[in-house]
Amino acid sequence: MSKRIEVTDLNAYYGKFLAVEGVSLTIEPRSVTAFIGPSGCGKSTLLRTLNRMHEVIPGAHVEGEVLIDGNNLYGPGVDPVLVRRQVGMVFQRPNPFPTMSIQDNVLAGVKLNNRRMSKGDADDLTEKSLRGANLWNEVKDRLHGPGSGLSGGQQQRLCIARAIAVEPDVILMDEPCSALDPISTLAIEDLIEEMKANYTIVIVTHNMQQASRVSDRTAFFNIAGTGKPGKLIEYDDTTTIFSNPTVQSTEDYVSGRFG
Amino acid sequence: MSTTTVAAPLTNSLTAGKLPKYTSLAVLGASWLVAAAVFLMLQLSGASKDFNLAGTLFFGTVLYCVAIYLLSYFVEGVRKAKDRLVTALVTAAFVVALLPLVSLVVTTLTNGLPAFLTPSFFTQSQRNIVGAGGGALHAVIGTLFITGLAGLISIPIGLLTAIYLTEYGRGRLARGITFFVDVMTGIPSIVAGLFAFALFSLLFNDPGIRFGFGGAIALSVLMIPVVVRSSEEMLKLVPNDLREAAYALGVPKWLTILKVVLPTSLAGIITGVMISISRVIGETAPLLIISGFTASMNYNLFSERMMTLPVFVYTQYANQGADAQAYLDRAWAGALTLILIVMVLNGVARLIAKLFSPKLGR
Numbered sequence: 001m002s003k004r005i006e007v008t009d010l011n012a013y014y015g016k017f018l019a020v021e022g023v024s025l026t027i028e029p030r031s032v033t034a035f036i037g038p039s040g041c042g043k044s045t046l047l048r049t050l051n052r053m054h055e056v057i058p059g060a061h062v063e064g065e066v067l068i069d070g071n072n073l074y075g076p077g078v079d080p081v082l083v084r085r086q087v088g089m090v091f092q093r094p095n096p097f098p099t100m101s102i103q104d105n106v107l108a109g110v111k112l113n114n115r116r117m118s119k120g121d122a123d124d125l126t127e128k129s130l131r132g133a134n135l136w137n138e139v140k141d142r143l144h145g146p147g148s149g150l151s152g153g154q155q156q157r158l159c160i161a162r163a164i165a166v167e168p169d170v171i172l173m174d175e176p177c178s179a180l181d182p183i184s185t186l187a188i189e190d191l192i193e194e195m196k197a198n199y200t201i202v203i204v205t206h207n208m209q210q211a212s213r214v215s216d217r218t219a220f221f222n223i224a225g226t227g228k229p230g231k232l233i234e235y236d237d238t239t240t241i242f243s244n245p246t247v248q249s250t251e252d253y254v255s256g257r258f259g
Numbered sequence: 260m261s262t263t264t265v266a267a268p269l270t271n272s273l274t275a276g277k278l279p280k281y282t283s284l285a286v287l288g289a290s291w292l293v294a295a296a297v298f299l300m301l302q303l304s305g306a307s308k309d310f311n312l313a314g315t316l317f318f319g320t321v322l323y324c325v326a327i328y329l330l331s332y333f334v335e336g337v338r339k340a341k342d343r344l345v346t347a348l349v350t351a352a353f354v355v356a357l358l359p360l361v362s363l364v365v366t367t368l369t370n371g372l373p374a375f376l377t378p379s380f381f382t383q384s385q386r387n388i389v390g391a392g393g394g395a396l397h398a399v400i401g402t403l404f405i406t407g408l409a410g411l412i413s414i415p416i417g418l419l420t421a422i423y424l425t426e427y428g429r430g431r432l433a434r435g436i437t438f439f440v441d442v443m444t445g446i447p448s449i450v451a452g453l454f455a456f457a458l459f460s461l462l463f464n465d466p467g468i469r470f471g472f473g474g475a476i477a478l479s480v481l482m483i484p485v486v487v488r489s490s491e492e493m494l495k496l497v498p499n500d501l502r503e504a505a506y507a508l509g510v511p512k513w514l515t516i517l518k519v520v521l522p523t524s525l526a527g528i529i530t531g532v533m534i535s536i537s538r539v540i541g542e543t544a545p546l547l548i549i550s551g552f553t554a555s556m557n558y559n560l561f562s563e564r565m566m567t568l569p570v571f572v573y574t575q576y577a578n579q580g581a582d583a584q585a586y587l588d589r590a591w592a593g594a595l596t597l598i599l600i601v602m603v604l605n606g607v608a609r610l611i612a613k614l615f616s617p618k619l620g621r
Binding site for chain 1: 429498500501502503504505506507508509510514515517518522523525595615
């Protein structure tokens, strides 16, 4: 159920401002791809173009093609809602719905879409998703308690459970661990490793150790200066990027000489 | 040469002078006593006829502010002294702000209770009543009907406008709506009444038109902007993160608004709606013009005059009959009923808001 993503000549704009220019890359199914680079270089923007969340911001638009198993996300007549059901997303800050219980949060993708579900199915899906996010044992006794009562790391795993409950093909993660402590980060990195078997995962991270730990391939982005568009500098196997990069600025960045 | 240091008891360099806890109360009591003594002397010397209680409290409090500041300044230092002075001023401001409210409730209760407690007050109208007796059922019914209908009209319109402004609207149209909503907030209530009267008298070609529905329209004109403004502020408080989380789950925009944005802000929206109801339920002027007044029951919003509580209070006070006290008692009882209705509505709203507010904590 995981799918290949092909990006060709993608430009992303905020109004008239060109934020990402001329990105082309291919993301293989059942792999973890990390986007690294300094702040403001367009990693998150690019990630959000992969499930059409970019255009949620007023004035934002995209040129170019994103193919998911050959289907163009930006083709005419494409419904962004259908795209987002196939490409799930986990955000930087954990954002469980405050009005819902833990179980309702997990089932949010199903329930909010007015789909009916028998109680047995709902319970099964809840358990499956929470087990998938390594959270089941911690919350199984308080499924009907509020989601905001969990710790930050648990909330983030709840958000991952919520994302996988709609059974997407691709999961995008926008700095999922930047608000978490090392133990919770470890839990989520282990989870990414397990989820790789079933999903295509794209992760944006500021933490280069994290990129080298979890990802198979790494894309390095950079900007020439403030107000200039971000560009893809180098895209290769993670080991190559971190040990033997071809571009000088990649080597400077991963070795900590700047950024 | 060796110096022998005397083992001096260690003094904690973090300590500072401190007045005992009861100081504030003691100084306040003393200040009032001093002021009382001064006014007592004035009374005994014949300079004033009665003992001046208000003056005692006022000058006593002023004296307290000065005394506590000086006392604290010399014992505790300038920072604490300022703190005590500002605490005294803030508390005094709170008490002063509370005084009219307490006075209002007490006066209404003492004057209104006798007529309020007569059994006929909630079972009869004023039809064929001269002098004592009768009741205000027609006015209670009228107020509930007219305000209820005004709510039915304004809450959907106001809430949908607020949703448009926060979720969809941008550019010139949204700015225009915001501007005119702000202008509408400032409309004097009599103008709303005249608007409704002019509208319906032209529409039905009846220069003396009076009916309850017109009153509901006039109240809606006053109520809609309040609902829009308060709901808009509440909807804006919903974090964008939650909307994006719902979009990322493949939830369409309208379902996101209906099932994520509205439930998250429901408590605040209900509070705003209750405030808007409290705002219009006591309106007299527009209802006097378009709904008129009557002594009889009228359950039909669409024909004939309809009495409401504020207008009831006004007419009872303005047109006193031979037994003036009976009319005054009924006016007070009507005012008391109005206050109680608002209090009950507020209580219910708080309960609802508590039930629906986002569940926090563990």
